[in-house]
Amino acid sequence: MMLKLFYAPHTCSLASHVALEDAGAAYTTVRVDFSVNEQRSPEYLDINPKGRVPALVTDRGILTESPAMLAFIAQSFPQARLAPLDDPFAFAQVQAFNLCLCAKLHVAHAHRMRGHRWADDPVAIAEMQHKVPETVGASYDLIEREMLKGPWVMGASYTICDPYLFTFAQWLEADGVDRPLIPKVIEHRSRMSERSSVRKAIAEELHA
């Protein structure tokens, strides 16, 4: 199966990029240039009508939404053991963690740069930005206290939760989160940054 990942640097597409590396998948990448709003071009909207990254072209069609793509990568490359595929409860825990990132942490983060999605008035958008350190911080607090088992998110086994958390952790300083409050998240970020899959994906995204 040949796969093609549409990505943009500094977005959540990094998680799927790393997971494809972790899986040993055969894939190519296409950069979507957000600086010229390429994600809203007719050509890209044909690929992903939502006008966002990531999108993954497969020989069966196109997939979107990071947690769904991450589960797809894990299921398509079972030998890479990126999720507990034969255990519905453990798989649901993996998915619940990724959903918390997607629907809580990412949404809170998006109110910093993309408040225009939810309000038009610049004053309201500024108000949203003002609360981002608190809302993103609350998500990280929950992850630190309740979720991140260590050394990997789910404990001894590396899973598709790890590249997804690592991706958001790239932005935590910019989101105004205090590093000393979340030592396990910071340690996880360091551990991830040493993996060859992470180094390869980041190098390609930043130097392509």
Place this chain on the structure above:
Amino acid sequence: MMLKLFYAPHTCSLASHVALEDAGAAYTTVRVDFSVNEQRSPEYLDINPKGRVPALVTDRGILTESPAMLAFIAQSFPQARLAPLDDPFAFAQVQAFNLCLCAKLHVAHAHRMRGHRWADDPVAIAEMQHKVPETVGASYDLIEREMLKGPWVMGASYTICDPYLFTFAQWLEADGVDRPLIPKVIEHRSRMSERSSVRKAIAEELHA
């Protein structure tokens, strides 16, 4: 396996409730009383530290996040055929649809009643509310044009996408969405409301 669902009426927990009925699962329900803020009580926070519904107690532990719970129900009761479990691509399509509901539609909807999550200033919160018909409407437009195949979301087969869409569709008038613009969604809602699983779950939630 005995399951216990923590739910609140008029919330997204309805989707998991219907899916448990569809699956023929043995389960009990516990109502969380939002009118007295029971979801923030120490007792409930012990069950779900996120202070939200739904939460599903299993004999292995507690699961949260609707799309993860829906996939868990489908995988735990394979004979009910609530998802294409042996086809990673088709399963990812199911998950991508549910993620679009969770991370886009539900988030847009939440800015109507729960804007305080993302801003403190009442003027900013009112601004968010003002934009809800547009943002929720955009999600439904995408579902109507690109995603809902009919008669069920994924086409001929009923899946865990159906109770989840139905749940949000309960609120579309209150969200300010024009019904004539989304005839397929409205027809789907009618079709769902005639299912015995849906009738049973709603009756229990509203008359318990």
